[in-house]
Amino acid sequence: MASVQPADAVIDIRGLNTRFGATVVHDNVSLAVHPGEIFSLVGASGCGKSTLLREILVLQRPQSGSIRVFGREVVGMNDEEALPLRRRWGVMFERGALFSSLTVKENVGMVLREHTPLGADLIDEIAAIKIALTGLPPDAGPKYPSELSGGMRKRAALARALALDPELLLLDEPTAGLDPLSASGIDELVHQLRDALGLTIMMVTHDLDLLWRAADRVAVLGDGHILGIGSMNELSESADPIIREYFYGPRGRAAREQAWKKK
Amino acid sequence: MTDRLDPVAETGADIQTGSAPAELRCAGAWVLRGISGLEPKLARLPRSGSGELTIDASAVSAMDTSGAWLLHRTMRDLERKGHSVRLQGLRPEFQTLLQLIAARAPAPVAEAPPSLLARIGRQTWNSIANVFGMLSFLGENASALLRSIAQPHRIRWRAIGYNLQVTGFEALPITGLLSFLMGIVIAYQGAEQLRQFGANIYVADLVGLSMVRELSPMLTAIIVAGRSGSAYAAQIGTMKVTEEIDALRTIGVGPLDLLVLPKVLALIIALPLLTVYTDVMGMLGGAIMARAQLDVSFGAFFDRLDEAITMNSYLVGVGKAPVFAVIIALVGCYQGFQVGGSADSVGRQTTLSVVQSVFLVIVTDALFSILFSWLDI
Numbered sequence A: 001m002a003s004v005q006p007a008d009a010v011i012d013i014r015g016l017n018t019r020f021g022a023t024v025v026h027d028n029v030s031l032a033v034h035p036g037e038i039f040s041l042v043g044a045s046g047c048g049k050s051t052l053l054r055e056i057l058v059l060q061r062p063q064s065g066s067i068r069v070f071g072r073e074v075v076g077m078n079d080e081e082a083l084p085l086r087r088r089w090g091v092m093f094e095r096g097a098l099f100s101s102l103t104v105k106e107n108v109g110m111v112l113r114e115h116t117p118l119g120a121d122l123i124d125e126i127a128a129i130k131i132a133l134t135g136l137p138p139d140a141g142p143k144y145p146s147e148l149s150g151g152m153r154k155r156a157a158l159a160r161a162l163a164l165d166p167e168l169l170l171l172d173e174p175t176a177g178l179d180p181l182s183a184s185g186i187d188e189l190v191h192q193l194r195d196a197l198g199l200t201i202m203m204v205t206h207d208l209d210l211l212w213r214a215a216d217r218v219a220v221l222g223d224g225h226i227l228g229i230g231s232m233n234e235l236s237e238s239a240d241p242i243i244r245e246y247f248y249g250p251r252g253r254a255a256r257e258q259a260w261k262k263k
Numbered sequence B: 001m002t003d004r005l006d007p008v009a010e011t012g013a014d015i016q017t018g019s020a021p022a023e024l025r026c027a028g029a030w031v032l033r034g035i036s037g038l039e040p041k042l043a044r045l046p047r048s049g050s051g052e053l054t055i056d057a058s059a060v061s062a063m064d065t066s067g068a069w070l071l072h073r074t075m076r077d078l079e080r081k082g083h084s085v086r087l088q089g090l091r092p093e094f095q096t097l098l099q100l101i102a103a104r105a106p107a108p109v110a111e112a113p114p115s116l117l118a119r120i121g122r123q124t125w126n127s128i129a130n131v132f133g134m135l136s137f138l139g140e141n142a143s144a145l146l147r148s149i150a151q152p153h154r155i156r157w158r159a160i161g162y163n164l165q166v167t168g169f170e171a172l173p174i175t176g177l178l179s180f181l182m183g184i185v186i187a188y189q190g191a192e193q194l195r196q197f198g199a200n201i202y203v204a205d206l207v208g209l210s211m212v213r214e215l216s217p218m219l220t221a222i223i224v225a226g227r228s229g230s231a232y233a234a235q236i237g238t239m240k241v242t243e244e245i246d247a248l249r250t251i252g253v254g255p256l257d258l259l260v261l262p263k264v265l266a267l268i269i270a271l272p273l274l275t276v277y278t279d280v281m282g283m284l285g286g287a288i289m290a291r292a293q294l295d296v297s298f299g300a301f302f303d304r305l306d307e308a309i310t311m312n313s314y315l316v317g318v319g320k321a322p323v324f325a326v327i328i329a330l331v332g333c334y335q336g337f338q339v340g341g342s343a344d345s346v347g348r349q350t351t352l353s354v355v356q357s358v359f360l361v362i363v364t365d366a367l368f369s370i371l372f373s374w375l376d377i
Helices: A049-056 A079-086 A104-115 A120-133 A150-161 A180-197 A208-214 A232-236 A241-248 A250-262 B035-043 B065-080 B092-104 B116-150 B157-196 B200-241 B244-250 B255-294 B298-308 B311-337 B343-375
Strands: A011-020 A023-033 A038-042 A064-069 A089-092 A168-172 A200-204 A217-222 A225-230 B014-017 B023-030 B051-063 B083-088
Touching (some): A023 A064, A023 A225, A038 A049, A038 A208, A150 A168, A180 A200, B023 B065, B065 B083, B157 B255, B200 B311, B244 B255
Parallel strands (some): A038 A200, A038 A217, A168 A200, B023 B051
Antiparallel strands (some): B014 B023
């Protein structure tokens, strides 16, 4: 991975500035996500993680700076220009954002119907495969999102994100609101997907367990800057007070000890 | 990895008979974007028979889950037809993917559509359940009302006041305008007939009686059902989706006390008042039309009204309004509580609330007509 030049990066952010009125959210933020890695963005609530994700997804526009995804500049793109990119990434929103009037299978199938000329039967089969891949039982397919538990809804949202076999997967808080058991299921799933499909994964998360178990590299965002970027082991030796507090607070310590025990 | 990042390099997936008759050759990119042309080719494959069949996949340049599924399905189908299939030349990373898909492949679930009889049965049962549901909702509200009357401090006066403003006061412009126009229309339609008999002055009877006894209460009820009944359903339905109703229960506030009773009580007060107001506006419209078309002066028109409309007729009209109010408020709230968790469901129940309350208002009005003719009022 170290030999990969920034030019090959899947996501390459340089000199990004975002302000809401007088509030500075991002002040000259730069980072790169390399092919095949699981990259995670962490930071306190309200530090602009989700805003950064929305800017990558062309849902929001930064004041200045450059965001290149698959080598294409996305800042200032309109929806039509963004379409080819949107076919190449899958997004899972924090609260799932499944379409409540469609069944799980229809949620997944809708993406395929919209973007591929495949026949109805094959679309149904592919949707069933995606649902199975995320670990949902087959009888979840005909159910509506309101009939599913929180963990199953996250998995269904992930199945929809995977519908087009994306090269890049963007996950917003994949484990938020899940019990530890379901959350560790998501950890494994993220790893399996990366290994089996060669995906590049970028996620925004608060979940320290997930970070220790799944992330290859982590960037800590705070005060509008990238405070540190590197593997969890490197970051845990950082001298930055905010990072230290993040990793050596009571919860951080517990998660770290857990991770050591696992190894 | 680089060929996955560059979609231009991908050529469509292909499958064809190889040099030997018992060999199939797969080539190209077996990815979602490339497999659209593959389906017809696969459909032409079926070769029943037995014997060994070799699939040479060494020319497959890329593969994702969709492609892997298609390859897995092809092999499975060929095996079911009696072939023994041997796969060779697939790159190891694609092999891993294929195994993952094979392991996770869901067993095909047969979803038989329900038979006609089952559908009729389910519909009938739903209708019956709906009637019982509405009746029990009525009962629950009646008992909640009795509790409130026994303990008057539990009545939510503020909520009643707010609902009076929203459903009553704010409905004044639209109900007033429509009944004014209705008065004009009736007078205009009657004018031609009455003039033939020289009975111009009876336009006051026509407009007055039809508005006061029938049209004004019904028109007002229908407008309010569309305006406020739908709003009740949407409000309570959305609160149900966001679990606010459950939250109310957990903090010990009865949803009926807070959400339904104030609406019902406010509408019982507002609808008769609106009906009186629309009576006046309708007759005003009639009077203007009578003067313009039939040369009946305002003075003569209102003098005649005084004789034409008895107290009984007036009370019959206004007396129907509270009944309509209960129907509209209860149906709107009931449909709100029937919402089942999705945005779609909020829309469906809101529509149902308007359809059902308008239907019930008209049916009730017809029943009233029969009742009053029996009683000779």
